[in-house]
């Protein structure tokens with residue numbers, strides 16, 4: 510409503526300017542130059558009016574959607590699909606490992622059957638420090654996940670949670686566990702911070718996991734073989750979850766923790782236009798190119814490991830703020846009437862640490878509250894990168910057909926029998942940067958190369974293949 514009042518007032522202003530320009534049109538007796546200057550200004554006003562009207566046609570008809578998650582659980586409890594979640598990071602100096610693992614922990618803690626999500630973290634920077642932080646996170650997760658689920662806390666990245674709730678709560682059971690888990694987090698934070706400060710992994714830590722040996726072959730950030738490590742193998746690991754209570758009552762509970770945590774680094778292509786081995790990349794577009802390669806690698810590697818029919822991609826600084834976002838997205842993708850046509854569900858991006866009164870408009874309020882919701886009513890929102898749930902088939906290039914239906918039971922049936930080691934080794938081929946040569950990756954499959962806004966054009970290409978998209982902006986923000 511407020512937006513309509515604003516838009517009408519601007520429109521009135523534009524009309525008054527047009528009337529003024531017409532009434533005071535210079536007479537033929539006035540100088541020629543003055544007349545042409547007047548005509549030029551008038552044309553500019555007309556052009557702006559046209560632009561304004563076209564943009565308003567989208568903004569005046571937004572769609573605001575709601576979900577009924579309890580119905581989803583009632584109807585599809587047994588066939589809820591596996592979800593593969595991709596987190597990208599590129600440089601541990603600007604994207605600190607502690608921030609990245611907070612994002613990872615927040616998505617591992619989704620309120621979703623624990624055997625269904627698979628979390629993948631990929632580091633373009635090839636940093637051993639990031640791997641160490643993730644190793645620490647995979648250990649901490651065994652305490653953090655049950656704590657989140659038991660007390661239904663929000664939000665679920667530990668750093669943000671302990672900043673918001675800075676003292677133990679009234680409930681004595683919770684207070685006790687709260688203090689223990691906070692201590693565990695603080696200890697982990699100290700270890701990660703001190704290692705990051707030194708910039709090297711001490712020898713005794715390197716011995717703790719075979720994954721560190723992979724760095725023996727790393728020559729530089731830009732020249733190394735692919736590294737893939739599975740930190741939690743959800744199929745076999747009967748992970749022990751300690752419920753943190755008084756020593757006497759300390760319970761040991763067995764729980765099948767089905768979370769994969771895969772971490773990989775790819776050999777980064779050398780940026781030379783002469784190399785036949787490597788695809789030629791316009792120099793300015795390299796970080797976009799690397800990001801797209803990242804996502805393609807994820808699609809291929811995850812198809813070999815978990816092959817979830819639904820994919821969520823996230824920037825490493827976009828933690829999950831709502832533990833029920835997966836169910837929200839599935840309400841659209843699994844909808845009996847319309848769901849089979851929907852390729853992706855886009856959530857808005859929300860930001861912390863804005864300036865007072867948001868003077869620079871960094872919260873993107875108009876875009877997220879009005880503009881993308883308007884696109885939703887006019888053919889579907891754009892894909893804007895992070896916070897987007899994709900149907901794997903649509904992202905992999907499949908065209909929509911009228912008789913297309915998803916059988917979610919079949920999609921969950923796939924069993925992978927190979928050992929963790931075999932999977933790690935076979936996936937290295939899929940993560941190789943030369944894998945895409947002479948293929949349709951980047952053209953018909955995955956994200957599109959060649960444009961700085963790869964997400965937007967990829968979304969449009971998906972829509973051109975017959976799919977629809979949905980925008981969902983819940984009251985409790987998803988990311």
Ligand SMILES: O=c1ccn([C@@H]2O[C@H](COP(=O)(O)OP(=O)(O)O[C@H]3O[C@H](CO)[C@@H](O)[C@H](O)[C@H]3O)[C@@H](O)[C@H]2O)c(=O)[nH]1
Nearest residue numbers: 597598599633796799800803824825894895961962963964
């Ligand atoms: O070479 C690179 C550069 C970046 N990234 C990762 O890509 C993500 C986004 O990078 P960022 O520098 O934050 O770019 P932004 O322009 O802020 O990202 C916005 O715009 C992109 C479109 O270009 C979208 O894909 C993103 O989701 C969206 O948040 C981050 O997790 C990075 O770690 C890589 O993996 N490799």
